[in-house]
Amino acid sequence: MIQFRNVSKSFGARTAVNGISFGIDKPQMVGVIGRSGAGKSTLLRMINRLTPATSGQILFGDRDILSLKGAMMRRWQRDCAMVFQQFNLVPRLDVVTNVMLGRLNGHGTLKSLFNVFAEDDVRDALAALDRLGIAQEATKRAEELSGGQQQRVAIARALMQTPYMILADEPIASLDPMNAKIVMDALREIHERDGKMVICNLHTLDTARSYCDRVIGMRDGVLVFDGKPEELTTQAAREIYGADESFNEAATSTAIDAGAPGRSRSAGAMSPAAVAV
Amino acid sequence: MAVAALEQEILSLRKHRQLYSLIGLLLVVAVLVSGYSKANSMNSGGFLQGLSKFFDYPGEIVAEAIDAGPAFFGQILHFLPAMMETLNIALVATLLGGAGAVVLAMASTRNVDSWGPLIPVVRRIMDVMRAFPELIIALFLIFVLGSSPVPAMIAVAFHTAGALGKLFSEVNDNIDRKPIEGLSACGANWLQRIRFAVLPQVAPNYLSYFLLRLEINVRASAILGFVGAGGIGQELRRTIGWGKGAGDETAAIFVLLFITIMIIDQLSSWLRGRLVGSSRAH
Numbered sequence: 089m090i091q092f093r094n095v096s097k098s099f100g101a102r103t104a105v106n107g108i109s110f111g112i113d114k115p116q117m118v119g120v121i122g123r124s125g126a127g128k129s130t131l132l133r134m135i136n137r138l139t140p141a142t143s144g145q146i147l148f149g150d151r152d153i154l155s156l157k158g159a160m161m162r163r164w165q166r167d168c169a170m171v172f173q174q175f176n177l178v179p180r181l182d183v184v185t186n187v188m189l190g191r192l193n194g195h196g197t198l199k200s201l202f203n204v205f206a207e208d209d210v211r212d213a214l215a216a217l218d219r220l221g222i223a224q225e226a227t228k229r230a231e232e233l234s235g236g237q238q239q240r241v242a243i244a245r246a247l248m249q250t251p252y253m254i255l256a257d258e259p260i261a262s263l264d265p266m267n268a269k270i271v272m273d274a275l276r277e278i279h280e281r282d283g284k285m286v287i288c289n290l291h292t293l294d295t296a297r298s299y300c301d302r303v304i305g306m307r308d309g310v311l312v313f314d315g316k317p318e319e320l321t322t323q324a325a326r327e328i329y330g331a332d333e334s335f336n337e338a339a340t341s342t343a344i345d346a347g348a349p350g351r352s353r354s355a356g357a358m359s360p361a362a363v364a365v
Numbered sequence: 366m367a368v369a370a371l372e373q374e375i376l377s378l379r380k381h382r383q384l385y386s387l388i389g390l391l392l393v394v395a396v397l398v399s400g401y402s403k404a405n406s407m408n409s410g411g412f413l414q415g416l417s418k419f420f421d422y423p424g425e426i427v428a429e430a431i432d433a434g435p436a437f438f439g440q441i442l443h444f445l446p447a448m449m450e451t452l453n454i455a456l457v458a459t460l461l462g463g464a465g466a467v468v469l470a471m472a473s474t475r476n477v478d479s480w481g482p483l484i485p486v487v488r489r490i491m492d493v494m495r496a497f498p499e500l501i502i503a504l505f506l507i508f509v510l511g512s513s514p515v516p517a518m519i520a521v522a523f524h525t526a527g528a529l530g531k532l533f534s535e536v537n538d539n540i541d542r543k544p545i546e547g548l549s550a551c552g553a554n555w556l557q558r559i560r561f562a563v564l565p566q567v568a569p570n571y572l573s574y575f576l577l578r579l580e581i582n583v584r585a586s587a588i589l590g591f592v593g594a595g596g597i598g599q600e601l602r603r604t605i606g607w608g609k610g611a612g613d614e615t616a617a618i619f620v621l622l623f624i625t626i627m628i629i630d631q632l633s634s635w636l637r638g639r640l641v642g643s644s645r646a647h
Binding site for chain 1: 541543544546547548549550551552553554556557560561562565566568
């Protein structure tokens with residue numbers, strides 16, 4: 089489905105991503121792990137075109153997404169929804185409007201400037217919020233919600249885009265363990281039930297093992313691990329994190345991992361009641 | 366030993382600072398004295414001689430207003446339409462200028478992804494718009510278009526667009542970029558990002574500045590009446606020009622102006638307080 093061919097990104101003299109090549113052939117849930125500054129976020133942002141690549145190719149099917157411009161690029165951005173660490177919602181707008189903003193690309197500019205959304209958009213937005221267990225918050229301002237709730241709104245916005253894939257850039261890094269579990273469960277459920285590809289930057293090894301079908305490890309902008317979660321040994325982790333013998337894997341764990349059902353969940357198991365705190 | 370050296374250094378520094386302060390003070394006094402001498406030499410009657418008669422004219426106005434009795438309140442009502450005309454000039458000009466300012470601000474702020482080459486151009490345009498006071502623009506337009514409220518509206522709107530545009534662009538500079546990035550990632554175009562990610566953030570501060578500018582423009586519109594732009598200023602110029610016998614009318618206009626500006630000031634202060642307060646509360 090998506091192929092990276094020798095993709096690099098430099099910020100001045102600093103190389104964030106250095107000639108990465110790999111492919112994802114089927115809708116998997118892929119975890120990208122590595123230390124801060126390893127190039128994980130840059131990798132995801134290059135897919136969505138938020139950050140332009142310096143060189144290389146990213147192919148989706150036979151389409152080179154790095155060459156897209158203007159309306160075609162924005163159409164691609166709609167097709168690969170992003171979920172951010174800091175949610176990136178519009179704080180002063182209500183929750184349901186925030187979710188409907190995921191459909192902006194499909195609407196004419198003039199219509200959208202007057203905040204005219206179709207009844208279908210409202211219905212779909214509420215359905216997405218309901219799926220994530222926060223439909224009752226639809227009329228509140230986004231800034232009134234907790235971090236975990238805001239991240240679920242961001243995921244609902246991503247669902248409104250009906251994307252090919254969801255790119256989640258450290259979606260649980262700002263959340264407490266309970267909310268982190270809810271958000272990861274939601275992403276896993278979307279992957280299993282809707283068959284969406286999910287590429288998720290993560291900081292904790294156990295979260296990657298619990299939720300992902302495949303784990304990619306990055307270090308200093310280079311891919312140093314690509315395998316199944318069970319292949320992610322302590323030795324492999326040491327290489328990814330550039331740590332010595334004293335490396336304590338538990339330090340990268342959170343309470344979320346203790347009870348995370350993750351990949352053992354059955355598809356569609358998530359219900360509003362199940363994710364409600 | 367080191368402490369003693371430090372003490373000497375601090376004392377020396379303090380003496381230098383005191384010397385600089387004294388020189389600064391002397392400079393200010395010299396500028397004031399020379400400025401007064403120059404102004405007084407150019408004043409035909411002399412400033413000090415005129416100062417003794419400072420309260421004569423206001424005294425005459427007040428006396429004539431008292432003599433008019435209850436008819437004075439009728440005078441106030443008589444000038445109400447002219448006051449409304451001035452308010453109309455101020456309101457329309459602020460609305461037009463405010464709308465122009467939004468466009469200029471959005472085109473001149475890097476933080477909202479304005480087109481790079483356009484930013485310095487629009488900023489210089491705003492500098493020029495701010496550089497000319499309303500009075501100068503109005504004088505020019507009245508010469509071209511003739512005496513009417515329209516040149517005053519254009520003049521005030523022109524200056525307002527430049528002044529508010531600068532303030533609005535500073536508001537834009539301080540917004541959170543995360544919502545803009547969030548909508549970019551959804552495939553929203555620039556106008557959609559401005560509408561949904563920028564405007565909700567800046568609206569309270571924009572409205573606050575808009576109301577402040579409305580206050581300023583009411584005063585500016587009244588002054589423009591003096592150069593033939595209509596409204597209460599034109600009436601005031603007429604009554605002051607007549608001198609004795611029209612003092613009650615002059616007093617009525619002053620009272621009307623004072624009440625109107627006070628009401629607008631209080632109303633906009635209250636509204637601005639609520640708007641800024643509501644944006645800070647969340």
